[in-house]
Amino acid sequence: MGTKIKLYHGSIHKFDTINVSKGKPFKDFGRGFYLSPSRKHSASLAIRNRQIEAMRVGGAKKLKINAYLYIYEFDTAHMKDLKIKNFQQADAEWMKFVVLNRNSSKPQYDYDIVTGPTANDNTRASIQAFFAEVYGDINSDAAVNMLISLIEPHKLPVQYFFGSQKAADLLTFIERVIVE
Numbered sequence: 320m321g322t323k324i325k326l327y328h329g330s331i332h333k334f335d336t337i338n339v340s341k342g343k344p345f346k347d348f349g350r351g352f353y354l355s356p357s358r359k360h361s362a363s364l365a366i367r368n369r370q371i372e373a374m375r376v377g378g379a380k381k382l383k384i385n386a387y388l389y390i391y392e393f394d395t396a397h398m399k400d401l402k403i404k405n406f407q408q409a410d411a412e413w414m415k416f417v418v419l420n421r422n423s424s425k426p427q428y429d430y431d432i433v434t435g436p437t438a439n440d441n442t443r444a445s446i447q448a449f450f451a452e453v454y455g456d457i458n459s460d461a462a463v464n465m466l467i468s469l470i471e472p473h474k475l476p477v478q479y480f481f482g483s484q485k486a487a488d489l490l491t492f493i494e495r496v497i498v499e
Contacts, residue, residue, distance in 0.1 A: 322396075326354035326479055326490070328389040329365030329498070331372055337487040344424035347417045348433040348480035352487050354391065355437070360476045362388050362498045390493040393479075397489045398432070406435025409475055411463050418457065421446065431486035436475035445469040 342350040355361045365386035372384050406413040417438050419427045438446060445466055449457060454465040481487040 323392050323394050324356060325358075325493070326356055326391045326393055327358045327361035328352070328354045328391065329361040329363070329368065330387050330389065331365065331368045331384055333385070333387060333495070337481070337484075337490065339481060339484050339487050345421050347420060347438050347478065348430075348435075349420045349426055349428075349482055350424070351480050351482040354479045354481070354490075355476055356479070357476055358388070358390075360437075362386075365498050386498040388496050388498050390496070391490040392493055393490055397486075401431035401483075401486050401489075402429060404428070404430045404433045404435075406433070409436040409438075409467060409470065411460065411467065414463050414467050418446075418449065418463075422450070426482070429483075431481070431483040433480040433482065434477065437478040438470065438475065442470040442475070 337352050339351045342352055344350045365388055369384050369386040376382055413435055449466045454462040
């Protein structure tokens with residue numbers, strides 16, 4: 320028997336079913352469906368995405384863009400039937416995994432679920448500098464270690480990545496609320 324955990328997803332899109340193939344490429348763990356055990360973090364992502372979309376469309380107040388918080392439940396008993404990768408911390412292995420996925424639109428592995436720290440917006444400039452080889456060759460341990468030291472890994476929120484439809488179908492929808 321597993322433990323049921325609540326997970327949250329912030330979005331500006333209203334949907335009834337999860338389709339992992341609709342996820343954006345070039346994300347930390349690849350294209351898929353991302354959630355967090357933090358309601359606050361997920362709500363802030365929805366609000367941030369609403370602000371970005373409002374600026375993208377010219378900030379028109381007439382255009383009503385909602386920020387949604389989706390609440391799901393996941394029974395960890397299902398994990399035994401899935402291929403899982405869990406990063407306990409933002410270390411060199413995690414950083415290389417994130418860099419690999421952020422640098423490719425194609426899947427780099429076949430995990431159903433990946434958990435670990437979120438390389439969030441506060442890390443974007445450091446990651447861009449890494450790709451520009453400011454810290455040295457991106458394949459070097461020195462560059463990876465420099466990047467890790469700059470992103471303050473102890474402050475990064477945890478994310479759950481559902482990379483397969485099989486895994487996403489195991490999420491139980493609880494509710495969708497509008498975030499103000």
